[in-house]
Amino acid sequence: MILINSLLYLIIYFYCVNAKEVINILINKPDVDANEYLEKYNEMINQYFSMNNINDYDVKFSYCSPVSTDGENLSQIYKNAGSPFSIDVEYAKNFNCTLRELKNVNYDMMILDDRFLYADNSYADFVLLQDEFDFKRFSDFYADYNNYRLNIDDINYHDKDILNDGKLGNKKRLYGLPYELDFDVLYYHSVNEKSKDSLSLKVKDSSFKDNNSSDNNSSEEILSAGFKDNDDLINFFGEFVRYQYNKPIENEISSYNFLYNKESIELYDSFRNYILKLTGNNIEKTLSTTVEEAYLSFLENENKLFRGRASLYKSLKENSNISIKMNSLPDNISVINEKYLVINKNSLKSTDALVKIALILTSKEMQIYRSMEIGSIPTFNFKNGSNESVISYCQINSDMCNLLEKLNPIRIRNIFKKNKFSAHYLETRLIFPSGLKQSLIDPNDNIASKLFMNILDVLNQSTMDKEIEITPVMVVFMILNVFTIAVAVYLIIFMIKVHRNRKHPYIKAMSPQLTNLTIFGILMRIIYPYFYSFVNTRFLCRMSVVLNFFINNLVYIPLFAIIFRIYYIYTNISSVSYGKKLHDRRLIIYISLILIMSLFAYYGISYFDEYNLETDGSLQYYRFLTCVYDFSKHSLISNIYTFILFATMIAMTFKIRSISKKYGDTTFIFFIVLLLLSSFLFEKAFDSFLTNGSNISFSSIILIFIHIIISLITVYFLIGNRLLYIKKHPIKNKEKLVKADFNNINNLFKYIPIRKSGNSSFTLFDSSNKSKNTNSTNTNSIYSSFVKISNSYFNRSEPIINNDSNYRSLAQSLSKYNSEDINFSNNYTNCDSSNNFEINIMEEKNNNSNNNVIDNNNFNENGINNESENNNNNTHYYQILICSLII
Secondary structure: OHHHHHHHHHHHHHHHHHOOEEEEEEOOOOOOOHHHHHHHHHHHHHHHHHHOOOOOEEEEEEOOOOOOOOOHHHHHHHHHOOOOOOOOHHHHHHHHHHHHHHHOOOOOEEEEEHHHHOOOOOOOEEHHHHHHHOOOOHHHHEOOHHHOOOOHHHOOOEOHHHHHHOEEOOOOEEOOEEEEEEEEEEEEEHHHHHHOOHHHOOOOOHHHHHHHHOOHHHOOOOEEOOOOOHHHHHHHHHHHHHHHHOOOOOOOHHHHHHHOOOHHHHHHHHHHHHHHHHHOOOHHHHHOOOHHHHHHHHHOOOOOEEEEEHHHHHHHHOOOOOOEEEEOOHHHEEEEEEEEEEEEOOOOOOHHHHHHHHHHHOOHHHHHHHHHHHOOEOOEOOOOOOOHHHHHHHHHOHHHHHHHHHOEEEOHHHHOOOOOOOOOHHHHHHHHHHHHHHHHHOOOOOHHHHHHHHHHOOOOOOOOOOOOOOOHHHHHHHHHHHHHHHHHHHHHHHHHHHHHOOOOHHHHOOOHHHHHHHHHHHHHHHHHHHHHHHOOOHHHHHHHHHHHHHHHHHHHHHHHHHHHHHHHHHHOOOOHHHHHHHOHHHHHHHHHHHHHHHHHHHHHHHOOOOOEEEEOHHHOOOOOEEEEOOHHHHHHHHHHHHHHHHHHHHHHHHHHHHHHHHHOOOHHHHHHHHHHHHHHHHHHHHHHHHHOOOOOOHHHHHHHHHHHHHHHHHHHHHHHHHHHHHHHOOOOOHHHHHOOHHHOHHHHHOOOOOOOOOOOOOOOOOOOOOOOOHHHOOHHHHHHHHHHHHHHHHOOOOHHHHHOHHHHHHHHHHHHHHHOOOOHHHHOOOOOOOOOOOOOOOOOOOOOOOHHHHHHHHHHHHHHHHHHHOOOOOOOOOOOHHHHHHO
16 A cells, blocks of 8 residues: 555656646737637747757647627727727727736737737827726736846847837836737739739829729739738728828828828828729629638639738748749838737746747747748848848748848838827727728718827817817807907907006005915916816826916905905904005915915825826817816815815804994905805816817806806906996096005095995995985084094004004104094085995094195085986995005
8 A cells, every 4th residue: 555655646746747838828810720720839839848858848739719799898888978980899999908918817928919009099098998998008017028038139139110119118127028010011923923912003193093084893812911900990091091192101190190181081092093903893703802712712813912921921822722823012112010929917937937838939040930830921121131140041932032131111010100109009990890891882982081080199189180169169169269369359358457556546456466465376277177288198187187277366466465454453443553565465475375385285295196188089070188087186175275265265254244334334345255166166167078079068167157257257356346336437637646646644534434325335235215314424423433533543553553654644644633623524525325335525623734635625515416417326334445545
């Protein structure tokens, strides 16, 4: 028994020692004989390992098996969104199958072509695909070869351009090792030598146009091509535009415009006729032919030419039943297909071991071996004829080397890459083939032009070279733009008028400089949404958030200062000296410091967040660029901050309201606060809408309209009604106002009313128009009120009064008025004060007035005239105006 156990132990031990580790590698299906190809491929690779005594590993290649429902949900999303474009569901299945295996551990390595490797790489993300297929970046699943010690000799034999295409980003992370190369060629039977240049005809030649205008039923089916394979159709289109128009040219932005402007009509019409000329009149049959069907049709000599991959040449050449020759496409222009070996980061195998296998599979010896066995093309630099690897390959494959040396390659991704804002190739590959086929079948359908207009650029970065489709939403949006410009100009004019009338007591009481600052903030907030059209970097995306916070402060902080100033005056009636602390210039300094500090503070807060640029892609006709960030977080910060400001302003307003029952109505402040609060809510709603995409819709336009209207109403209640009153009641000798006559505190004192009317001219709900007799006012009551105020000021012993001549002058005037017998019944003048502060001039009994009094009497005469014209209007007096006018 012991002997048997020992034997079993030895057997298991030797089995484990000699067992090979299986490396699973995903490979794409070939166009022809997929089943036979896979079996032969596995046998060939493992034979190479055995020949080179690599016995520790067993390499197994296999195809991906898509789930039947893959891609269907994405297709339904496009339909539900009303997208004018449709997707290639079959491609979505294959793409998601590969992506799913990258997320799993089934495959240790993968052979990916350049159309998949970095197909998701773009400046702006297409979040629909990221959310639908649950990925952020393909490269997140790749292992970086640079993290492992690679000998430069192990990779320097690759063509530099091909090697660089396997790198990503500024740091040149090497995620893909060049595995093999392929490109398109033209095959023909030896007996059809004359037909080998049939594709070289130029669509701009008169012979082509004349032939095209004649009966197309005479067209001969010369070319056999598998245009049901959308990759093959895209290749053919890229080769066509490059050969026929020598466009587009990489890094020359204007060369891409012909793909979607007026020239595109001729382009797609010529492409359609070109295909019909070569493949026959049945365009639908041509577009439904698979590569394998086209290949077999050519073998049976049904067509003179076959457009296919260069890697098929070995199998065709070795077919003893036919005599096939190979020719380059016109001007040696061909789309190349680069394949790379990628290590799956999720693999459970040792990464060091996988790197070792990857270097073996991509070595120059292995590439030459595969070319000899199955006809694959190495990734060497064939333009360097002195390279040993090239010499070794060309000794056996001279025909292929001749084509490779003259090859004028097209990297298909560049055909669809106008600038950094262009869609990534993954999205392009999903939607472009279906649209191109649709335009080929129906020449009146210009969907291909619209596709290029969408995928090549974003609308909010480039509109001059696009033919924008006029829709009802677009018309309303243009009206909104005109309205916004008109409002912006109006507010600027409004600010100028406030500045020109800044010395008028009606305006000065509301701190014109602070008022203008608030209006400027409102103006900036109205035009702020248009700032999004300039957001084309992640830094500007971040700054747009900071700027939004700054603009809100530009509105709220000056308004806060205005309300605080009124609050401080009302609650410190006897403190004339405090007025100097609340002078406009000093307040502006405080406000400027607060704005600057808040700007830098919020910039610091924003530093810790991630900002990104995204698009809604091809769900709509036009692609829009959107700044995306953690909106909920910044909204919470902004809402808390704004709530504190508004709560404080409302609290001060209630306090003012309770005190103002003695001195006047301040209902207008409630309107200002509530209107700005409403404006804030609409602005946040609009911001929330923009966060979910920048598409123009009726809902966003309505929000902007409401926001602008509320802003205008806010400006009216803030200062507009006062300007309106000044316009309706002009002052004589207006130049005196400009010469700063109101700067003198003694002059201002003569304009301060001593009492208030029972009615409030600022109360919106008082529609009565009762006539009031000002002469019936109780003189003793007025005098006692006046004496109370003047004594309060006169008896103050604060240093600032003693040290400031202006305030001493005020105290002297107060004392003077207190000591003299004032004839209120004869000299007291009550002026109309509809919707504004009123100026009431009091004359001294002893007639010892100076020149300033004479000037002010001119104003009084105008006030009396106004009273005679408007004797039915409500009157309103602000006893507290003494402080606000002083400061």
